[in-house]
Amino acid sequence: MSNQLIQVRSGVDFSSTSISHWPNQMSYVTGASPDLSTASPQASITAWPSEMSWNAISDDTGRLVKEIGHLLQHHNSPAFLSSVSREMSVGERLFDATSAVKVLTAQVAMHMSSEWRDKLFSQIDSLHGLEEWDADDKPVERSSFASFLKAILYIRPQRYPGLGLSYDGNLVAAWTTGQDRLTSEFLARDRVRWVLTCNINGETERSAGETVVSRFYDCLAPYNPTRWFSREQNPYNHA
Template sequence: MSVHYLSVNQPFLSRDSRKIEASPYFNSSNEPNITISSDGFGGVSDMNAQVFSKALAGLAEPLQRLASSTPPSMLESVRSGKPTRLDERLYDATATVKIKMSNVAMHIGTEWRDKLFNQIDSLHDIKEWDEDDNPVNKDSFGAFIKELILLKPDNHPGLGLSFNGNVIAMWRKNNDKLIIEFLANGKAKWLVSHDVGGDVERASGISNLLRLPECIAPYNPERWFKK
């Protein structure tokens, strides 16, 4: 048997190639469903008639029957128009990140998941919300979840949002803090502060998600992560 390797050090993981993903599962659309009328005078149907032969046209119907509809999860943000009401905007943002988390639910325990859901609900609490604030950015949240699965901390961080909706995670032990802001481009800004007899030492950096554990390793992150 020949064994073929799948290597990740290849362009298929680049952002551009993701755009040409052929799986119907990824044909997400944020637009309302639109069908083109087949009975228009001189319209699209007439043009099609010139392009396809009768034999080919006959294939379309059975093929369409075979095709599955878009999974309901991919309809998540479909609304008739962009949500303008604050409660709708907050609901959409909350639902989007919950669906994102659902996508990796098998890597997150129920207790942890419930806690994260409560934190998101609390961050998007409409009573505390300022009109100028931005709800959580889904890409930043995606980066946060990826990092949590990688780090697997026993202690879960406190969460906040930056003005542009980036997730900010904070761990604290006595006066020592680790603060990480997850950026929408898959990078993370981190800040460590360490209290040495009243003097506070600080270190900070920006790194990609995979390198982050190594970047903060010299600062003994176990004190924040381990119970």
């Protein structure tokens, strides 16, 4: 994997997409490079009341989110548990990172469909493919992946995102429906940075922002996020 690009493996067809850059040099996947200089800061943090507000989160979902946080704090990676102190090879680093996020996923896998779980595991394997890996690239960070899992539990999307990695090892998830695109970088400590472009009443709107994962759906509410997450309201059916 080149230092200028991120890998993308998903059920979404990204054959016509281009690679653009966040201001902090994070690579992300999108079909058109949104002009962040024209994005309204007010629009990026405006949240309308929605069914995904914190008060509407079920006790079960809240418990799962806390469980992921607990696992992140108390479950060490295979490399950390090794009694041998030495520099790992590229293959070992990739195996270690893949195992760590799969263990994290397995703890909540019973709350996902088998189709979702298998798809996610397959995408993780593709992201860390040794044959296309550059020694200077950074595998996915467990803290970033934990934030992604929490967002999935909050939103319960029906459609799979395309997945990629930033230069810092943060997980990047992209949903595309026609010309409507949502790209999200999941950060440590339950935070997510996002950029979107969509058509509203014949006009193209762009917005970007950063929030906690529990407020992610609320921040997307003005743009009808079901266009990205729901199969029923997705006429393109790329999932």
